[in-house]
Amino acid sequence: MSADTSAPATQASPAAPEPVDPTLVGTTATRAERGRMRVPWRFIGGRAAFYLFTAWAAITINFFIPRLMKGDAVDAYMARSQGQLTPDAEKALRLMFGLDHSVPLWQQYLDYWGMLLRGDLGVSISTGMAPVGDAIAAALPWTLGLVGFATIVSFLVGTVLGAVIGWRRGGRLDVLVPVTTFLGTIPYFWLGLIFIAAFSSVLGWFPAGHAYEVGVDPGWNADFIGQVLSHAALPVITIVIASLGGWVLGMRNMMLTVLDEDYITVAQAKGMPNRRVLWRYAARNAVLPQIQSFALSLGFIVGGTIVMEMVFSYPGIGLLLLGATNAKDYALMQGIFLVLVMAVLVANIIADIAYAILDPRTRQTEA
Amino acid sequence: MTTLEFRGVTKLYNVRGSGQLKALDDVSFTLHSRQTIGLVGQSGSGKSTIAKILTQLETPTHGEVLLDGAPIPRRGKGLRMYRQQLRMVFQDPFASLNPYHSIRHHVERPLRLDRVVPRDQVDAEVRRLLERVRLDPDAVMERRPHELSGGQRQRVAIARALASRPALLVADEPVSMLDVSIRLGVLNLLADLQREEGLGVLYITHDLATARHFSDEIMVLNQGRVVERGPADDVILRPRDPYTRELRAASPDPEEFFRRRAAQTTGGAR
């Protein structure tokens, strides 16, 4: 609002005595914020609260499941392992399965939390009475290596491929979309079985299963590492091919939407080379929802990996879970579930951090 | 004669992280039937907040809104009667109609909800309303909104607003999103309806020219406060508040342009 001028109202004089640069001051609606990257505390706080809540929910679900089901199976389980359990282990299992009816429910719940915080997940009957934690710790690295590597490869290849296909809309590469989609609807395990049959049994290119040759001692030597790599090749290839379709399609659709935006047209009109527009403008914006969908599909990835390990007899968490299921080893099953949930949450946190770094809007001052 | 009064209304919004936003600051005015008030202000001045409070989509933080001297009830039969008396025409003709339903549905709903006419006369009333806004009922009644033009849609919105036979109408920038060439048609329609039905109209706009053309009285709103009010011609031709003067200066005036050009060419050989 300008000061009252003495000039006649009919003169259209400049509004204020000194000209003000709006790009420095900003309009009334927003204020341009430059400079250092602010830590988005509110965003982080919100997400942290959510993850804590999810962890709590998973643990509570784990607590209630055996208590909701009929107790016969659990009783049989305890009966089978009678005589082989130490009194402490037996007490822990009784607590986990809610077999001790003298203790009130809320007390059981608190004791369960105590058990978990001590790191005690019970005892697994199907792996020789070893603590559940030990059994999981032995299997986890194999799973992380396999699924981590394969998923990252699949995500990167799929996203790049999707970006290129989206860019060259209407070109010859479009035919890849239905192909990769078809591959994605094939169940993981079946594809694995087919690949084993084709590449291992018939062609003999890759070993059929396990992480390394039977009877070999693990060690950090070239021979062992070579074996690990060759045994991991087929599972990795299977996972990559099966999951590629989802990434390609998602990225392509996002690219098509982004390429319609006006700022792409402006960039091209400015004379920017196509490669820059494709990668630094279009793909950079289209990849943000991809990261979100990556975070959301982690649960699904876990499922696929479990089945993959069963097919390839890969000594990871999945195979452990299969063995536990067949042996009705409830303690081990529940322990695996908890560990998987924690792993998924951690991966979600990493994805959130990546998203926060890449998306400037989460870094801005919140109005 | 129905009277709506805004008395000392203040509206505060809580904004996360930076306190409160004062959308309206001690606003008072009175709207009678058979009167048109133009509410003028730029974006963010609080015009839409007034519209939302009038249609009970928001409530004032301080102050009160009175209909015929009595405060507006928050729920129940009283609220329904209030809603029937005051209707709104929205700004965006593309968004104010449900894309899924026919025009007939849109005009019928208020008739049925407020039981304006007996059930067997609803169809005839829908036709009458559409003809009132100068649309051909047979041609538009069964169509969906996307099959009509912007001007036609806005006319349907007006018909819908008139269905419950309100005494007061709030028009929130009714022609801003229409092509310039058809704005006059819609505004003249509103003026005719106001005259014939004896409505009180609150015409909210950022356009001084149409406000002057259309309203008896004009209120100028700046950052939530009423900075000037008076008869339309007075406010436009003899503005007293500096903000109003700026608004006036900002709108292009063809006569002014030619006068200055004439002064320049006669003033020197440039």
Place this chain on the structure above:
Amino acid sequence: MTTTPVPPEVAQPAAGAPETAALLTAERRPAPRRTFWSQLKASLAMFGNRKSAAGLVILGVFTLVAVFAPWIAPYSPTAQHLDATLQPPSWQHLLGTTHIGEDVFSQLVYGTRGVLVVGFLATIMATVVAILVGVTAGYLRGWKSESLSALSNVFLVLPGLPLMIIIASQFQDPPLWIIAAVLGLTGWAWGARVLRAQTMSLRNRDFIQAARANGEPLHRIILVEMLPNLMAIIASSFVGTMTAAVLGLTTLAFIGVIPVSNLNWGTILFWAQQNSAFPDYWWWYVPAGLCIALLGVALALINFGIDEYVNPRLRSAGERARALKKRGIDANAAVTAVRTTASPTSFPATRAAADPESTTA
């Protein structure tokens, strides 16, 4: 207040109302009457394009196979022909036999029932929950909405297969609807999240505000005003959930968590693996997997069709680029060429004046 209607022919449109004038002077042709069938056809428009149609056809074939299984399958799926075990495909056994002489083709046909019944049931359960939670969470505000959203996010993050394994393994011989419920439990969250986002954006649209200002009761706002606009999203979510349910079911059956009394394509694979059918007896394990993939493709095609209907940019992106290429224009070119002479593919001269594209490229 006058009540006499102004006859349309007499009303003089103002100079600035050309569209009404055009309407009045145009031939008086009443709009087509909206019958039930035409409305049904309109709401099924999202399935109109070729991809959706192809997907629906495949799904329809599977449904027919499931319904008419006893007439299509030559044998009972558990009938054993111990004199013809592990036979390759022949005229008596179109897809060969298993290790105890069961006809693989019959197993596949009857297995279709298991897959489709449980698949549809699970998807219906999951979609109903998703609509209830998602639309409510989108319409409400404040902590109610946030807590419903947190609930669906929890189920999104929790890995589905381990949860299903744990729950399913607690049962000895679960009935069909329990299996469907377990599948639905892990599948509703995605649809709820999408519906919540869509409802939130719908809620702020003017026509919903107008309905509220008109005094429409809440149930009518949600059911009559909002729900029809959410139809495409619900359909897409339904199809996606069904894909996940079918994959989940067959995976659980393959692992062996679901008792083998429920015959579906996954059980066939379970038996195949248990009896070392790999790699030699391909007729046992290849068709079942192909059927799962084919059903998945059908559902994906239907979803493509719905996607293109909802987001028109996807629809014609490829076609537009190809059409441009035919006229010698690169869709991605940074500079648009200005033609000075008529190109061989431009329109005939009589239309050139009216068509701006052929003169300005």
